[in-house]
Amino acid sequence: MNLKQSTIKAGGNLRKMIPILVGVLLLATLLNNLAQRYYDKLFTGNYLKDTFIGAIAGSLSFGMALTSYVVGGEFLHNGVSLLAVTAFVMTWTTVGIMMLPLEAKMLGTKFAVWRNIFNFIFAIVISILTVLILNMIQ
Template sequence: MSKLNYSKLKTVNKKTYLGLSDMLPIIIGMILLVSIITIMIPASYYNVLFDGNIIFDSIKGAVLGSILTGNPVTGYILGNGFLEANISLIAITSFIVSWVTVGLVQLPAESLVLGKVFAFYRNITAFMMSIVVSFLTVLILNLI
């Protein structure tokens, strides 16, 4: 068994600490921005936004989820509120999937950490897949 190299461990720990401390202000700013946007849009606005057209509602749900962004538990709570407001399941599903997979607000931070090209293509792909997944989910639920 090899010995633990404490000098390398110290260097790695220092680099990790510096990397995390550089990202912390970006993460805090991102969380604050998402919180402000989420609070600024009243719940009554969603009934006006989703008009019952499943194609446009799925796109609108994906766009809204991409902008607001949040953790899954909050998305499920919002989704339940949308369901109670008679918003289509396709719109709700695309909203929830994009809510947790697409992040326009955190795109600058993601670009810094993972690279601009990767972050851009990951978000575009996740956005398109949120719409596809919403249709497939509702299709499967209707078959059951």
């Protein structure tokens, strides 16, 4: 493939990608703003329920990983369990419900769906293991 062909192909791919990305960003920003209003009310104090809630909240959130640390740090400060906060931080970076349409379009629906399902499950498993290991070594 020469430079001209590469440029045309890249332009075509970008043209397909941009409309989905803009739509996804619109939805993600809306959901983020909505979720932020209820972050404080989300957690119940129940260890297991909060882990699941944290994982779902993280899956629906979108943004830089650093933001998840800041929000997670705030949660910890407000008494939310480390397990729930870890699930939140993990799914924030590994699960992208809002990015699913774009991921499916670019990498295939089956891949995108299964990847997100397993990343959600793994996020909870990693959270449990992290807390267990920390309890053992501390």
